[in-house]
Amino acid sequence: MAEIEVYKRTPAEQAMLKKRAKQSMKGQIMMFSLMIFLTLISFSMVVAFESGVAGFSKYFIVPMLMLFAAVQVGLQLYYFMHMSEKGHGIPQMFMFTGALFGFLIPLTFATIVWW
Amino acid sequence: MSSVAQKKGFGATLWDWLTTVDHKKIGILYFLGGGFFFVVGGIEAMLIRWQLHKPNNDFVSAGLFNDLITMHGTTMIFLAAMPILFGFMNAIVPLQIGARDVAFPFINSLGFWMFFFGGLFLNISWIYGEVPDAGWTSYASLSLASPGHGIDFYAIGLQIAGGGTLMAGINFLVTIINMRAPGMTYMRMPLFTWTTFVASAMILFAFPPLTVGLFFLTFDRMFGGNFFHHAMGGNTIIWEHIFWIFGHPEVYILILPAFGIFSEIFSTFSRKRLFGYPSMVFATVLIGFLGFMVWAHHMFTVGLGPTANAIFAVATMAIAVPTGVKIFNWLLTMWGGSIKVTTPMLYALGFIPSFVMGGVTGVMQGAAPLDYQLHDSYFIVAHFHYVIVGGVVLAILAATHYWWPKMFGTMLHEGLGKVTFVFFFIGFHMTFLIQHWLGFWGMPRRVWTFMDGQGWNMANFISTIGAILMAVGVIVLVINIIITSVKNVRVSNDPWGDGRTLEWAIESPPVFYNFPTTPLVRGLDTVWIEKMEGNEAGYTAAEPVKDIHMPNGSIIPLFMSLGLFVAGFGAMFRTETSWGLPVLIIGLAFTFVCMSARSLIDDTGYYIKKDELLRDMKRKGGQA
Numbered sequence: 001m002a003e004i005e006v007y008k009r010t011p012a013e014q015a016m017l018k019k020r021a022k023q024s025m026k027g028q029i030m031m032f033s034l035m036i037f038l039t040l041i042s043f044s045m046v047v048a049f050e051s052g053v054a055g056f057s058k059y060f061i062v063p064m065l066m067l068f069a070a071v072q073v074g075l076q077l078y079y080f081m082h083m084s085e086k087g088h089g090i091p092q093m094f095m096f097t098g099a100l101f102g103f104l105i106p107l108t109f110a111t112i113v114w115w
Numbered sequence: 116m117s118s119v120a121q122k123k124g125f126g127a128t129l130w131d132w133l134t135t136v137d138h139k140k141i142g143i144l145y146f147l148g149g150g151f152f153f154v155v156g157g158i159e160a161m162l163i164r165w166q167l168h169k170p171n172n173d174f175v176s177a178g179l180f181n182d183l184i185t186m187h188g189t190t191m192i193f194l195a196a197m198p199i200l201f202g203f204m205n206a207i208v209p210l211q212i213g214a215r216d217v218a219f220p221f222i223n224s225l226g227f228w229m230f231f232f233g234g235l236f237l238n239i240s241w242i243y244g245e246v247p248d249a250g251w252t253s254y255a256s257l258s259l260a261s262p263g264h265g266i267d268f269y270a271i272g273l274q275i276a277g278g279g280t281l282m283a284g285i286n287f288l289v290t291i292i293n294m295r296a297p298g299m300t301y302m303r304m305p306l307f308t309w310t311t312f313v314a315s316a317m318i319l320f321a322f323p324p325l326t327v328g329l330f331f332l333t334f335d336r337m338f339g340g341n342f343f344h345h346a347m348g349g350n351t352i353i354w355e356h357i358f359w360i361f362g363h364p365e366v367y368i369l370i371l372p373a374f375g376i377f378s379e380i381f382s383t384f385s386r387k388r389l390f391g392y393p394s395m396v397f398a399t400v401l402i403g404f405l406g407f408m409v410w411a412h413h414m415f416t417v418g419l420g421p422t423a424n425a426i427f428a429v430a431t432m433a434i435a436v437p438t439g440v441k442i443f444n445w446l447l448t449m450w451g452g453s454i455k456v457t458t459p460m461l462y463a464l465g466f467i468p469s470f471v472m473g474g475v476t477g478v479m480q481g482a483a484p485l486d487y488q489l490h491d492s493y494f495i496v497a498h499f500h501y502v503i504v505g506g507v508v509l510a511i512l513a514a515t516h517y518w519w520p521k522m523f524g525t526m527l528h529e530g531l532g533k534v535t536f537v538f539f540f541i542g543f544h545m546t547f548l549i550q551h552w553l554g555f556w557g558m559p560r561r562v563w564t565f566m567d568g569q570g571w572n573m574a575n576f577i578s579t580i581g582a583i584l585m586a587v588g589v590i591v592l593v594i595n596i597i598i599t600s601v602k603n604v605r606v607s608n609d610p611w612g613d614g615r616t617l618e619w620a621i622e623s624p625p626v627f628y629n630f631p632t633t634p635l636v637r638g639l640d641t642v643w644i645e646k647m648e649g650n651e652a653g654y655t656a657a658e659p660v661k662d663i664h665m666p667n668g669s670i671i672p673l674f675m676s677l678g679l680f681v682a683g684f685g686a687m688f689r690t691e692t693s694w695g696l697p698v699l700i701i702g703l704a705f706t707f708v709c710m711s712a713r714s715l716i717d718d719t720g721y722y723i724k725k726d727e728l729l730r731d732m733k734r735k736g737g738q739a
Contacts, residue, residue: 090292097320098320101320101407105360108411108423109356111423112419112423113352113353
């Protein structure tokens, strides 16, 4: 029978939490704009390649798209899925370990099984 | 349910064990299930050795020999070593971190029953008469060509058991991350808890590849798939990669908890803090990582090319570094300690030289050019038995003696324990040391017999005698267990007198709610700190006595696993019988119905009232 405790925040606490929420909102909006911007660049690059603009070769835009994609995943995880907040150390460790294995093993397969 | 002990009828007791979600009881179930399969695998080993004790022996046929080696390996790895280690993890880890149960008691029970039914499925192949015969690695070029249902038993049985293992691994991860008592920081966790944590993380990453590989194999054999059929555009080498991406971490999943067990034993019986605790933790984690980077060293002779072989050879040798750190830490734990040579300590002392020998031959095989000479010879057989028996099995036997009082409340006889050790240890070295030379002399592994006049006769004979000595050791252990259980002399909280970690602060075996109040952890080796400060209660409470929330038992895990077990037979006989397909569907449907029942019916558990706890505590206080 867990007892229900009512906890009242002090005004200072309330103000701090409000300030924090505001900051996080600001960060999220900025990151959202940045992500839309990155997406626009990615599309423009592909359009530029399709219409044969000089300098936009396949070997330039494919790695660039990969890079942008990686940045977007990172922003998504840290700003919108709150991985930057406290207490996410263990999930981060497992995700990075999984990503590392998920990268290395296909790399090995690509080089020594399906060369 | 009352916490006061009551006499129960046989039916009620059986029902209690079938529906239990208590981590201590599930630990015992794992221990008994694993122990049963250990005996089965041991009998298979004896038959193998008897076949090879003289040249041109016809004790078993070539086909039966293949069945025996396959089932010996599969049984010992998946159905004996892993479950017995899970038994100790279940029984001990929640106690070591000051928790009342694992994070998901229901899933814990489901994990056990899936292991049990998976193991049963695999071994029913003996009764059916068509047994897996492609080796425990079941390379696709062999397993796809194997006639009959043998390999089907392997693929489906391991699929079910592997699912249980994956659940158990996730459960321990969540338990260790979320359920540590106040003050139990990561760097205060006992080493057995740490190794369980890393081994569980490895299970999380290693078992999904096995699941995928086994599904591919199942589809290829039973549903007309072509993943490994080279003639149909598949690639038989992919099975080898998938299997070893799982298989190499798997051997570390086995050895890490063994390292944890020996770390506990060394520091307990040297009556000294574990030397270099942070480096031990670091080495454990590093072994866990590196374990995933080396799988191709099992495939040097496949023809991956010199670059790949070189990379994997270097990665393999790197593992010797953290392992060496551990060995030196154990030696330095004993250095200057006040050593008490009890049975568990005897195993720990025997473990160091045995495991180092296995490790050194491992580095030898890590050198790719030398591996071309050693591959598929008895040298390999000697190597992996030195690490698995000299590491894991010695740890299992040590832990059986060390934690027996905590699990069962009685003390195994020390004298008989030492007799077991002497027989087992001498037998082990006699069996496998000589096999290194058999390998050098050219005897290939997995041959059912050999010809006279090649100089292998005496070595094989010695090896067989060693195997018999090991069997004698195990029989003495069984006698010891029977005598101890019949005598039933109850022991106190800390029967070894030198316990350092939280499991020794509470009675043996603990009450079903473990700790009446959650303990406060003030450092590494909690109980030792409390003892040194004269606290006779064993631990400092972190909270006042209050109601405890407990989960209800459930029969659903058993039914879920049963559904998968039945569906397995359906899948196997789907094409050749008319009942195959319906049985497959009914089995899976039954499992899904059980899953829905679990999801739809709320089971919020029950509370143990404060009065009841106080009554329990007073009763115990009165007896002491």
